[in-house]
Amino acid sequence: NAGVTQTPKFRILKIGQSMTLQCTQDMNHNYMYWYRQDPGMGLKLIYYSVGAGITDKGEVPNGYNVSRSTTEDFPLRLELAAPSQTSVYFCASRPKGGGMGEQFFGPGTRLTVL
Amino acid sequence: AQSVTQLGSHVSVSEGALVLLRCNYSSSVPPYLFWYVQYPNQGLQLLLKYTSAATLVKGINGFEAEFKKSETSFHLTKPSAHMSDAAEYFCAVSDKPGSSYKLIFGSGTRLLVRP
Numbered sequence: 001n002a003g004v005t006q007t008p009k010f011r012i013l014k015i016g017q018s019m020t021l022q023c024t025q026d027m028n029h030n031y032m033y034w035y036r037q038d039p040g041m042g043l044k045l046i047y048y049s050v051g052a053g054i055t056d057k058g059e060v061p062n063g064y065n066v067s068r069s070t071t072e073d074f075p076l077r078l079e080l081a082a083p084s085q086t087s088v089y090f091c092a093s094r095p096k097g098g099g100m101g102e103q104f105f106g107p108g109t110r111l112t113v114l
Numbered sequence: 115a116q117s118v119t120q121l122g123s124h125v126s127v128s129e130g131a132l133v134l135l136r137c138n139y140s141s142s143v144p145p146y147l148f149w150y151v152q153y154p155n156q157g158l159q160l161l162l163k164y165t166s167a168a169t170l171v172k173g174i175n176g177f178e179a180e181f182k183k184s185e186t187s188f189h190l191t192k193p194s195a196h197m198s199d200a201a202e203y204f205c206a207v208s209d210k211p212g213s214s215y216k217l218i219f220g221s222g223t224r225l226l227v228r229p
Contacts, residue, residue, distance in 0.1 A: 040123060105157035
């Protein structure tokens with residue numbers, strides 16, 4: 001199993017540009033999550049999904065959109081990039097089950113908006 | 115609402131010394147608690163988790179953590195630090211039941227190991 005994969009690893013955007021961060025998991029997990037990590041701030045939840053076709057906002061959703069058309073894929077869309085979106089983005093997944101289940105993380109995408 | 119506080123954004127120890135990383139949580143329900151490690155330029159990897167089966171939890175790479183309900187703490191320890199332990203460590207608590215198992219993360223502690 002490849003686990004959780006993310007592409008691209010790095011990206012530089014200009015203000016106002018758009019892009020999609022890709023996330024794929026091959027573990028047949030129901031739950032998927034997008035986080036951003038800013039220095040000294042820990043991880044903040046952007047959006048999450050409990051299954052194909054179902055998504056919901058996390059703590060910091062403004063400026064982002066998601067979709068979940070399949071169990072495997074959970075792309076994150078930035079429509080109008082802003083410098084405040086410079087961050088490291090992590091995708092995670094976990095199987096259905098109780099609260100004791102861990103989340104499995106991808107390697108991250110480092111995004112810079114100039 | 116659940117929350118996590120990690121005391122000390124940076125901790126520096128000598129190789130071979132005791133490692134102690136502090137985590138305090140706030141939860142209105144019996145918590146599920148996790149410690150994750152992040153090596154430079156990598157994603158997060160699970161070190162250990164508390165799921166109420168035992169208060170002393172052993173994880174990978176010689177780390178362990180003790181759940182203390184009276185102190186609302188879940189501190190991470192390792193008896194003897196190794197250079198390869200240098201990384202950032204995150205404590206997390208699982209959100210309340212029915213919330214899609216979202217994790218609430220602390221702000222992280224960067225462990226530096228001096229030779």
